[in-house]
Structures are given as structure tokens and as C-alpha cells.
Amino acid sequence: MSKFSDETELGMGTRGVLAGRPGEWTGTPGHPGAVVNPAVWRASTHLYPDMDALRAHAANQDGKFYYGRRGGPTQWALAEALTQLEPGAAGTVLYPSGVAAIAGVLLTVLRPGDVLLMTDNAYEPSRVMGRGLLRDFGIDTRWFDPTDIASFEAACCERTRAVLLESPGSLTLEVQDVPALAAAAKARGLVTVLDNTWASPLGFAGLAHGADITVMSLTKHVSGHSDCMMGCASAGEDWYRKLRLRAQGMGNVVSPDDASLMLRGLRTMKLRLEAETGSALAIASWLVGRAEVARVLCPMLPGSPGHELWLRDFTGGCGLFSFVLKGGTSEARDALIDALDLFGIGYSWGGFESLATPVDPASIRTASPWPLPGMDAADRFGVRLSIGLEDTADLIADLGRALTLWSVHGDVA
Ligand SMILES: *Cc1c(COP(=O)(O)O)cnc(C)c1O
Numbered sequence: 001m002s003k004f005s006d007e008t009e010l011g012m013g014t015r016g017v018l019a020g021r022p023g024e025w026t027g028t029p030g031h032p033g034a035v036v037n038p039a040v041w042r043a044s045t046h047l048y049p050d051m052d053a054l055r056a057h058a059a060n061q062d063g064k065f066y067y068g069r070r071g072g073p074t075q076w077a078l079a080e081a082l083t084q085l086e087p088g089a090a091g092t093v094l095y096p097s098g099v100a101a102i103a104g105v106l107l108t109v110l111r112p113g114d115v116l117l118m119t120d121n122a123y124e125p126s127r128v129m130g131r132g133l134l135r136d137f138g139i140d141t142r143w144f145d146p147t148d149i150a151s152f153e154a155a156c157c158e159r160t161r162a163v164l165l166e167s168p169g170s171l172t173l174e175v176q177d178v179p180a181l182a183a184a185a186k187a188r189g190l191v192t193v194l195d196n197t198w199a200s201p202l203g204f205a206g207l208a209h210g211a212d213i214t215v216m217s218l219t220k221h222v223s224g225h226s227d228c229m230m231g232c233a234s235a236g237e238d239w240y241r242k243l244r245l246r247a248q249g250m251g252n253v254v255s256p257d258d259a260s261l262m263l264r265g266l267r268t269m270k271l272r273l274e275a276e277t278g279s280a281l282a283i284a285s286w287l288v289g290r291a292e293v294a295r296v297l298c299p300m301l302p303g304s305p306g307h308e309l310w311l312r313d314f315t316g317g318c319g320l321f322s323f324v325l326k327g328g329t330s331e332a333r334d335a336l337i338d339a340l341d342l343f344g345i346g347y348s349w350g351g352f353e354s355l356a357t358p359v360d361p362a363s364i365r366t367a368s369p370w371p372l373p374g375m376d377a378a379d380r381f382g383v384r385l386s387i388g389l390e391d392t393a394d395l396i397a398d399l400g401r402a403l404t405l406w407s408v409h410g411d412v413a
Contacts, residue, residue, distance in 0.1 A: 012085065012202050013270050020081025020263060025073040038077040040260045044068035062091065062244065070248060074256035078263050082232055086214060088207035091240035093233050093247045094254045098197060098217025099125050101231030103133060105213055108246040109191045112138030114161035119176060120367040121146040121169025123195060127364065145368035146174040152181060156188060166195040168306060171359050171384060173297040173321055175306030178313065182210025202270055203316035213239050220350030221318060224265040224272050228258050272389065276319030279395065280387040286396050287323050292406035294379035295324040305372070319387030320349045322359050324379050327411030333358055333381040339402040342390055349386030354395060359384045378411060
């Protein structure tokens, strides 16, 4: 990665700058053509000088020219950079989207007849995969309460092969005790897969905390600009090899143009995450003091659910959190979101522009309660905010304007 001998001593910021820029693809400084970023290397056909050379490449070697479906320098540079950011990873596989990464991993780990345990706060398309794609392949999914290890243990059976964690959950933000769950899974011989999209490896070292495979939607923080989709999975040697071969077998390949956009986003990810985290924390603490708000779900905030685990395990956060309104109706919540000026209405998160979407866990969950224990049954309508790079004061003023509507609709004293 660099000329420094001990790379493990480098901080994440430094790694984010140096990683994935092998001299092989960026040139030697001072020589003609030397550049900072690996070029966009477009190719389906890779040419060989003669038949001997073609035959010599028949073995499936990682990071070696063969044919476009096994990638090229731009994709290898991105995969290498992501590997450098994930302590314990031997390699990273790229997929055309985060959902493709989750599917690619689960279809590598699971076989017909297996049972997958899935956290009840998982991203909805992951749940849909359990009920649809996996079911069609003879794999059953059972859900468990994200914050209750006894619920995980109770859901285990003889056919259980793997567990899918997501911490914090990207809608309701429960932090899971990943080390404890991974240890319990390991004791039963299960494979632990962690969707680490919220924190990214900058905020949570998933493999180092016990996961066997970490998955991330690069569409969110790594892109950072809402204009590109991709996913990845990182793992130690054994799972990395299996994931890579399965991804190739399923024909998963990402374009070098997109890989180049992701590399560009990766270079500024740390700064963006820090800025969004600071702004989100300020907005979350402001929301705590509002009469219209029943609960703020933001583990970075002292006093919020999951904060103790977050402090123990995480090194950083991001701009994504939710809050629950006091009373009201779904229609009134829609009107509140419509009244926001600076928040885009649309799916995804992690971009430079702030977004707001409704959160309705009651219609999704099957293994854990909503409203959460200790919450009033009437307080059910949530809003998820993805805080971007606008000025915090402007976002607070916008939210303040929209929240005043709630005194008409909600149970505001
Ligand atoms: C968005 C998201 C995904 C899927 O990523 P895409 O790139 O949109 O397919 C997976 N997990 C979580 C937690 C997400 O928020």
C-alpha cells in the first residue's frame, strides 16, 4: 500500500488516502503518465502476446488479467482499497449493488435445507430475500429480536447455518452486541454475516468484532453523491476465495467507470462522515427537546437506545437516524415530510443532500415489538433522516417549521 514498513500503524484517514493506488496502475512519480488515481481501464478482452501466455493464465488468479468479467485494474484498485480499510480482510468482492452483495454472500454461504437467522431490524430488501429468493432455493429464514441474545438462541435449530446481522439497523437503529452474537454463532458452527453499511469500516471494524463476512452498500457513504450504485463483501482468506468464485460464477461484475467514481468518493468519506455525524448529533439532541417528538433513535446520542454498545464498539458514526412522533396519523406524518424544504424525499442515504423518509416498523417486524418497550402505543409514526452536508442551523430551522404542524395533528401537550 505504501512505502512505510508497518501499514497497520497507519490511521484510517491515511489509509483512505493511500489505499488502492498501486504503482503498477498509477505509474512511477516523475515518469511520463504517472497519475494520482488509477485510470478508468475499460476492457472486456484482455490480449495475450501468444498462446503460451494465454495458457499460463488459465488458472483463476486474483487480480491478474484474464477477461473483463474477472475485473481489471480500476476494479482491483477499489477492492484493494476497501480491503485495506477492513482489518482482518484478505480480500473484497465487488457487486453491482448492495442487495446483489447480500444475495451473493447468502448464496455462497447457504445450501438448500439450511436455515438463516436474520435480525428483525434488517433492511427490508434483506427480509424480502429471506421470504422470496432464499425460500425458492429451499432455504428457510427465521427472525430474532436484534437486542435479545436469548431470542437469537431460541431461533437456532439443527439446520441453522448462518446469521445475518445489521448494526445499527438502518430504520430503527438498534445496536447489536456483535461480539456476543458472533461468539454465540461461532459456538454453534454458524457463519456470521454483518451488513455494516451504516458505520462502514471507518466506524466499526466488523471482522475484528467477530463477523466472518462484512457486507456494505457502497451506494451510501462510499459514493456519497447519490449517483452510483455498488456493493461489496470483505472476508478472510477462505470466505473471500469462495465469495469471489461464486460472484464470478453468477456473472457479477462492476463497470470500471463506477469503480472509479467509488474510489473518488472513498477519498473524502472520512471527512463527510465526520461532518454528517456532527450535524446529526446536533439535530438529534435538538429533537430530544421538542414536544412533538416521542423518541429519538440515534445510538450516537447519550441517553438514546444502544448508546452504551455504540460507545464500546464503534469508532465513528454517520448522518442516518430516526425519530418517532408523538401520536398523530400516517397522513399527518406525510404532511410533515412534505412540509420540509431542504430534505429530499427519496430512498437511500449517505449522500451530500439530506433526505427524509417515513419509518413504519410495525408493518415489517415479526420478532420484536414496535413501539419499543417503554413507548406509548400511540407513538408509532417515525421519520428517518439522512443528514447531508447542508449547514446544521438551516436543517434545524427547516425541521422546526415542519414540526410546528404537529401541534395540530399529534398529542402535543
Ligand atoms: C441501501 C442498503 C442496502 C442495499 O444497497 P443498494 O446498493 O441500494 O442495493 C443494504 N443494506 C443496507 C443497510 C442499506 O441501507
